[in-house]
Amino acid sequence: MDKLICREFTPGRRFMGRLPHGKDIIGVIETFCKENSVRTATFSLIGAVSAATLGAYDQKQLVYVTFREKAALEILSCIGNISLKEGSPFVHAHIVLGDEQGKVIGGHLFSETVIFAGEIEIRELTGPRLERAYDPATGLALWAPGV
């Protein structure tokens, strides 16, 4: 595989919503998707958190290294997608956070990351089944090579 291989989708439902204060970002998005039968989607989110668990992938050891911030931080950007993993809607998202001096940190988004306030746009996609499977080259759960 040396090209960008894409599958084509049709725009589905478009949702705008407010995230609940004090809850986990990933948990609330995955619950929403299960309850509303959203199997494939992309989303964008801005807001603020009161604590965050972030990580980065160690490309040699093939494991995620995580770290936790217990601080009030703005969500400067949180973009991600929803696809299926073991048959259930699964969130993959990366987040950028900033403090009161404008200092920025970021990483792969993990639970528990606690919402202070947040506004999300979810763009559903309908079409082929997009399911994650183990990829030996990276050790990650990626979409199948034919996507």
Add this chain to the structure above:
Amino acid sequence: MDKLICREFTPGRRFMGRLPHGKDIIGVIETFCKENSVRTATFSLIGAVSAATLGAYDQKQLVYVTFREKAALEILSCIGNISLKEGSPFVHAHIVLGDEQGKVIGGHLFSETVIFAGEIEIRELTGPRLERAYDPATGLALWAPGV
């Protein structure tokens, strides 16, 4: 409220445009929305600024702390939404900026943030009225709990 509560929208007009050199980001977007009757939308923007006013929300004092950067910076990401506040189109956006060494700052976007160059995609949404109102739990103007 302990769930993500969303309202469903239908995609409206899709705009691509170039921001005017030397003007304020929020001002030009809000003026465009008023003149084109855009009540609800999301947007993404990249480009560069010659000065920026950013902030973060103090989650204990319930006030925004702002700071100003008078520097030439790339807009690495600026994502946000447009909804109604006191009946008029209102921009809520967060921005990430970078300098020539790749150093990054970011925050809640305030006026005056001066465009050097910028390219924006505005994705209009049609559907229910999305209006901001005072939220006592956070002190912010958020969309109503039922969204």
Add this chain to the structure above:
Amino acid sequence: MDKLICREFTPGRRFMGRLPHGKDIIGVIETFCKENSVRTATFSLIGAVSAATLGAYDQKQLVYVTFREKAALEILSCIGNISLKEGSPFVHAHIVLGDEQGKVIGGHLFSETVIFAGEIEIRELTGPRLERAYDPATGLALWAPGV
């Protein structure tokens, strides 16, 4: 020009795909667009890189200053657009990268920036021809003033 001037587009095809390990981000997106006749689009991308070439525009000298990072970094955000430059699909994108401590850098995305893994959403737009041309005020190749 002191206003945001936009052109209106119609949503076209929507693609979700996985970027090839070890290849250049801009190269694979531009090749995909050429092969699939995508002339205008926006995209969002998350993932990781094994090396990156970034830059920022020097607003006085009117040249890009670039720098190179040879490190494993998460793509926290990469948003951009595709339009025509000299008749071919051309990527304009900005990227935010993070390391295992959450430290963040970012800039205008240049080749060679090498994919470790990546997931992209491409949102095609159909409508007027969006072509870049030299802009004397900034020295950049921007969309025509009437956009």
